Structures are given as structure tokens and as C-alpha cells.
Amino acid sequence: MLLSGFTATAASDQWTLEFTQTFIDNYNSKDSENQHRVDEALSVLAGSKWPNKLGQIKELPAAFGGRVCVYDISRSSRLSYNVFFETKTIQCVRVCDHKTVQGKD
């Protein structure tokens, strides 16, 4: 069970949000409703003390190394991000739609 927003925001600090160009391009390609969902997801993550606990951890292949968190915005969309506690940074890597998540047209 994923932690809910208010659980994780019990004692939140301010996070720096870092957007990659890929994320920005993905965001720009979405309609306004889905952009609003992404905005809300960003607010929840940035307002959380433990934003990594809000998403599910996905291991990356050995070639990439490491892992990435995915936050499900809806059934058809999810946000990939990394959390760095040392620099208090949330790196927003990607946000994609249903077709891409399901891997089919």
C-alpha cells in the first residue's frame, strides 16, 4: 500500500524540483487536464518529507544503474523521478501516458 499524501507531509521540508528536457517535452505534449494532474503530483511530492515513499521503486537495467521512482498520476499516466536527500532535490525524469505505460497502441 502506498503512503498517502497527508501521511508523508506530516513534517515536510522544501524540495528543489529539477526538470529534464524530456520531462518538459512530455509535459508540454499533455492536455490541460493531465497537466493539472501532473501539477498536483508535483505539489504532493514537493510537499512531502519522504517523496520517495509516495512512488513505487523500479529497478533500472544494469546498463543504466540505480533505480527510479514512479508515481501513478492516473491509470493512464505516471511520473518517473529520482530523489536526492543530500541536495534535497527531486529530479523529474519523465511523465508518460497510458499507451507508453502499457507499451501498446
Add this chain to the structure above:
Amino acid sequence: MSQTIQIERDDNTLEHEAWNIQLIRLNQGETASKGAATYSPIPNYKPQDAATTSTNNILPFSENNVTITPFATVVPQLGDFSNVPCGSTSSWFLFNNFESPPLTEEELSDIYRSLEEIKMGKTKKFNNVRDAIEWLHSNRSK
């Protein structure tokens, strides 16, 4: 001479109405009432559990004076979600144990590209979420 016509309303229509009312209430930030556990919103909704009766399915009206008798308002019974923040559209997944699908090839490709962008410093940083969202919106309109 008056004539009464009865129109039977489809069960599914009423259930969908009840469902929509419930979703609207949840989206408006209402928390569910405690103790009334009939059916849960997204995604375990079972049409047969909807609180509809046969009396709700008839909409009588008179042909002459054109007064329409409003049918009984369907007030859906909510499950016990009093501890769930219903106002957030991104909290939909709290209603079930949704398992996010594995990363696809395309996602991995994008993630790899993003990691390269991070290494090359091609990123945009914001110290607070409000500025970040405002910038995203302004960037889109350009």
C-alpha cells in the same frame, strides 16, 4: 381527459447517475460518512450494489399540465473512507492495491536520455513548486 404516461428509466442510467453524484461529492473534497459500507468507489464498483430501487425507475408525468414528478433522488451510500483525502485527484490509487506496470523499452530509453541530460546539465531547477508549475505553464504557452 388526462392521460398518464409512464417512462421506465434504465437501471444502468440510475446507477451511473448515482456513481457520478458520488464522484462529484468525492471530488469536492467530501469525506465519506462512517459506518455506511455498501459499495466502494473506484475501482471495485459493483452495479448490483447500487442503492437503487424499482420505485426510482418510474418517471410519471401528466400530458395536460405538463408537471413532471421528480423521481426520487438517488443518494449513494458511501463506504468508510473517512480517513482518505478525497479532494486530491492524484489519490485515486489509494482505493486499490494498484501495481504500476514494469518500465517499458520506451520509458527506459527516455530515462536514459534524461540521465544524459542531467549529466550534461540540461535541466531546469526550481526552489519551490509554485514557481516550477508557473514556469511549466508559461513554457507551454510559448
